[in-house]
Amino acid sequence: MKKEPVDICIIGSGAGGAPMALELGRAGFKVVVLEKGPHYQPGDFVHDEILNSRRNFFMPLPWEEPHLVRQGPQGRYERSNAAWTANCVGGGTVHMSGYFYRLKPVDFRLRSTLGAIPGTTVADWPISYEELAPFYDVAEAELGVSGEAVPHPFAEPRSGPYPLPPLDVHPIAHEVDRVCGELGWHSLPTARGIISRPYRGRAGCAYCALCGSYGCEMGAKSGTNASLIPAALATGNVELRPLCMARSVEVDEEGRARSVVYLDADGVEQEQPAKVVVVSCTAVESARLLLNSVSNRFPRGLANGSEQVGRNLVFSSFGESRATFRVSKQKAARPWLLNPAPFVNRSVQDFYLMPDERFGFRKGGTLGFMWTHPNPIFAAVGLAGSGTAGVFGKELKERMRAYRDSRILQFEVYGEFLPTPGTSVTVVPEVKDKYDIPVAAITLDRHPMDFAATRFLVERGEEILLRLEPDDVQRVGTSGETTILQHGTCRFGDDPATSVLNRDCRAHEVPNLYVVDGSFMPTAGSVPSTLTIVANSFRVARGLVARMKQGL
Amino acid sequence: MDRRSFLQRLTFFGGGVVLLGSGACKCSSSSEAPSQAESNVDPARLTFTSAEYALVAAACERILPRDEDPGAKDAGVPVYIDRMLRTPELAQMRRDFVQGVAALERRSHRMFQVGFAQAAPAQQDELLAIFKDSPEGSGEAHFYELLLVLTLEGFLGDPSYGGNQAGVGWKLVGFDTVGSIAMAPPEGWDGPKCLHTCGRHP
Numbered sequence: 101m102k103k104e105p106v107d108i109c110i111i112g113s114g115a116g117g118a119p120m121a122l123e124l125g126r127a128g129f130k131v132v133v134l135e136k137g138p139h140y141q142p143g144d145f146v147h148d149e150i151l152n153s154r155r156n157f158f159m160p161l162p163w164e165e166p167h168l169v170r171q172g173p174q175g176r177y178e179r180s181n182a183a184w185t186a187n188c189v190g191g192g193t194v195h196m197s198g199y200f201y202r203l204k205p206v207d208f209r210l211r212s213t214l215g216a217i218p219g220t221t222v223a224d225w226p227i228s229y230e231e232l233a234p235f236y237d238v239a240e241a242e243l244g245v246s247g248e249a250v251p252h253p254f255a256e257p258r259s260g261p262y263p264l265p266p267l268d269v270h271p272i273a274h275e276v277d278r279v280c281g282e283l284g285w286h287s288l289p290t291a292r293g294i295i296s297r298p299y300r301g302r303a304g305c306a307y308c309a310l311c312g313s314y315g316c317e318m319g320a321k322s323g324t325n326a327s328l329i330p331a332a333l334a335t336g337n338v339e340l341r342p343l344c345m346a347r348s349v350e351v352d353e354e355g356r357a358r359s360v361v362y363l364d365a366d367g368v369e370q371e372q373p374a375k376v377v378v379v380s381c382t383a384v385e386s387a388r389l390l391l392n393s394v395s396n397r398f399p400r401g402l403a404n405g406s407e408q409v410g411r412n413l414v415f416s417s418f419g420e421s422r423a424t425f426r427v428s429k430q431k432a433a434r435p436w437l438l439n440p441a442p443f444v445n446r447s448v449q450d451f452y453l454m455p456d457e458r459f460g461f462r463k464g465g466t467l468g469f470m471w472t473h474p475n476p477i478f479a480a481v482g483l484a485g486s487g488t489a490g491v492f493g494k495e496l497k498e499r500m501r502a503y504r505d506s507r508i509l510q511f512e513v514y515g516e517f518l519p520t521p522g523t524s525v526t527v528v529p530e531v532k533d534k535y536d537i538p539v540a541a542i543t544l545d546r547h548p549m550d551f552a553a554t555r556f557l558v559e560r561g562e563e564i565l566l567r568l569e570p571d572d573v574q575r576v577g578t579s580g581e582t583t584i585l586q587h588g589t590c591r592f593g594d595d596p597a598t599s600v601l602n603r604d605c606r607a608h609e610v611p612n613l614y615v616v617d618g619s620f621m622p623t624a625g626s627v628p629s630t631l632t633i634v635a636n637s638f639r640v641a642r643g644l645v646a647r648m649k650q651g652l
Numbered sequence: 653m654d655r656r657s658f659l660q661r662l663t664f665f666g667g668g669v670v671l672l673g674s675g676a677c678k679c680s681s682s683s684e685a686p687s688q689a690e691s692n693v694d695p696a697r698l699t700f701t702s703a704e705y706a707l708v709a710a711a712c713e714r715i716l717p718r719d720e721d722p723g724a725k726d727a728g729v730p731v732y733i734d735r736m737l738r739t740p741e742l743a744q745m746r747r748d749f750v751q752g753v754a755a756l757e758r759r760s761h762r763m764f765q766v767g768f769a770q771a772a773p774a775q776q777d778e779l780l781a782i783f784k785d786s787p788e789g790s791g792e793a794h795f796y797e798l799l800l801v802l803t804l805e806g807f808l809g810d811p812s813y814g815g816n817q818a819g820v821g822w823k824l825v826g827f828d829t830v831g832s833i834a835m836a837p838p839e840g841w842d843g844p845k846c847l848h849t850c851g852r853h854p
């Protein structure tokens with residue numbers, strides 16, 4: 101059925117979609133937000149690991165809605181649930197941990213800083229840090245971000261303090277500060293998308309420890325479900341339609357976006373006409389939606405005349421190590437190990453960029469320190485191992501008892517993931533999801549420099565862990581990728597031959613189509629990117645509002 | 653048939669997410685006839701016949717045997733597995749699991765001339781180790797991984813799913829977050845019900 105036309109139809113209510121809904125609603129335009137997932141309320145978020153972390157409360161099951169993933173163009177596709185974030189109102193911001201970083205000025209001009217790196221498609225951004233910075237301020241204030249800026253060699257300039265003071269941390273954070281100081285490095289408070297005090301009618305964090313991979317029953321986590329979406333709905337101009345799965349964006353004869361076709365909560369096909377269509381389904385899913393939106397005008401997919409949609413996919417490089425402190429052995433000297441405070445909130449960015457080529461790479465990244473996740477099933481599956489290295493019976497129970505006597509500190513590496521010609525998203529027409537829509541197929545073709553940098557960062561992190569004098573340090577990995585941080589599939593740039601979007605995140609080929617999730621980012625920085633996605637979406641929204649007010 | 657390891661060990665951001673992944677369902681294209689077992693399910697059970705149930709109970713007790721601390725049976729793990737495999741979305745996993753149970757039973761007869769549930773603990777361990785160490789992608793390895801993970805879920809999950817009775821699993825690993833710094837689920841919380849109904853897409 102054809103619905104009443106609106107000014108703007110936004111697809112996806114997460115980090116990218118919500119700021120657009122809020123700003124356009126505030127400006128008085130009529131907005132419809134289509135969201136494939138349900139609209140959970142804080143009371144729906146219950147501390148039940150099976151429900152939250154192990155089934156499809158947040159993320160789809162891989163046999164109902166798979167992503168196909170393969171290693172290299174010769175690899176075989178595997179069905180996977182990699183690269184999904186939560187499918188519900190608020191998207192991945194609902195069950196994120198909320199480690200919020202800004203990019204640094206150098207991230208906007210990586211190509212000109214590093215030069216051409218063979219085997220990559222690294223490009224500068226068409227805008228600078230200075231152009232985005234005011235919108236980081238807006239994003240931090242609208243969402244509610246807690247943190248403390250301290251000077252260090254790679255500190256990005258800021259116009260003022262964070263809107264909220266930092267969260268309380270576990271005493272071990274001060275140990276991390278001490279040993280980093282001994283090493284001549286800088287231990288930085290990690291800003292969080294969590295409010296440390298009551299803020300704009302929301303209650304402050306209760307330090308419940310079940311944060312990442314859970315929804316927040318307090319509304320203290322600054323997911324768009326708790327912050328921007330309620331504010332958008334309060335404008336009275338925004339209609340949110342949960343359980344509505346967009347299938348395609350339709351175009352008129354001139355090749356302008358005309359409407360969005362979607363399946364509603366009852367599985368019935370609907371068509372929502374709009375003057376402007378905004379796509380924000382995550383970088384992987386937005387590319388899929390555009391590639392599935394074929395028409396006579398765009399036979400290879402919407403805005404894909406230059407065959408750039410889905411290319412230059414960028415995730416985040418991942419590495420991890422863990423330090424185990426045996427409580428029974430150490431508690432006399434370090435009674436604070438027993439303190440249940442959940443947050444460590446420390447980062448090290450001294451290796452964000454290397455001074456020269458000596459290391460075989462120039463772009464390093466960030467180390468983030470945290471306690472391992474308390475989820476017990478998750479922990480026990482790890483203790484049991486797998487294959488011939490796996491254990492059961494007495495040995496497994498011994499490991500579980502040893503775990504009871506442990507506190508485990510870990511760091512994660514957020515490393516540069518260089519774009520390569522081989523890493524991309526396409527659609528495979530033969531494989532469809534439960535809605536009968538062809539699914540996204542991801543090819544990974546990693547650049548060796550990423551692994552060198554990640555290994556280097558893991559080694560530096562281990563130096564820090566060892567100085568804390570734990571009973572054991574264990575390396576988890578140095579060559580992973582975090583597929584929930586996704587970017588690049590609809591690059592923005594000034595040249596329509598090499599980018600999908602212009603600097604306003606409007607499609608070069610479709611003048612009333614915008615993409616505002618991580619897709620626009622030619623490079624992703626070496627930090628988690630959600631705050632950047634939100635900031636950019638505020639930037640794009642303000643530009644769009646200005647143009648629409650002038651009747652463009 | 654693709655039976656790759658079904659665990660997606662996603663540890664980003666200390667996120668603690670280990671979803672049941674791709675191979676959790678072998679997704680055979682043939683619409684298999686329901687196994688004979690399905691028609692004779694023990695009336696007291698949801699998934700298993702009484703013989704299958706006895707085997708599952710014995711097997712998960714070898715994964716987590718009672719020693720100075722409670723074991724899988726004390727925690728109610730067999731009840732958990734029987735219930736969980738009834739989840740409609742896990743239908744293929746149920747078929748895989750029941751097939752694996754039959755394979756384990758056959759192997760026990762072949763090696764020890766008794767059913768798995770009647771075999772001695774050392775023999776049961778030997779059988780489980782064979783399945784565990786089978787090549788990645790084999791039906792045996794797939795079944796072992798299902799058994800292991802469902803046992804750990806039943807031992808350490810919310811008690812409303814039928815396992816972790818009296819919180820014995822949480823006591824063993826020292827998990828006291830829920831009910832102390834994290835609010836316990838509301839009175840009468842029914843996790844399995846929410847799995848079926850909360851926010852389901854059409």
Ligand SMILES: Cc1cc2nc3c(=O)[nH]c(=O)nc-3n(C[C@H](O)[C@H](O)[C@H](O)COP(=O)(O)OP(=O)(O)OC[C@H]3O[C@@H](n4cnc5c(N)ncnc54)[C@H](O)[C@@H]3O)c2cc1C
Nearest residue numbers: 112114115116136187191192197198199346381617628630
């Ligand atoms: C467990 C976890 C922890 C994380 N922790 C952090 C962290 O600490 N720091 C950080 O910076 N980032 C973190 N992230 C990443 C963060 O979630 C993403 O960067 C962010 O949500 C991406 O924003 P987005 O707008 O692209 O997508 P999302 O916020 O996920 O929004 C996309 C929305 O679009 C909807 N959608 C998709 N397709 C359709 C369709 N066809 N029709 C209708 N709706 C559709 C989805 O349901 C979803 O709600 C974490 C992610 C996860 C999964």
Ligand code: SF4
Nearest residue numbers: 305306308311316321
């Ligand atoms: S109360 Fe705090 S720690 Fe718990 S989920 Fe909410 S924001 Fe995270």
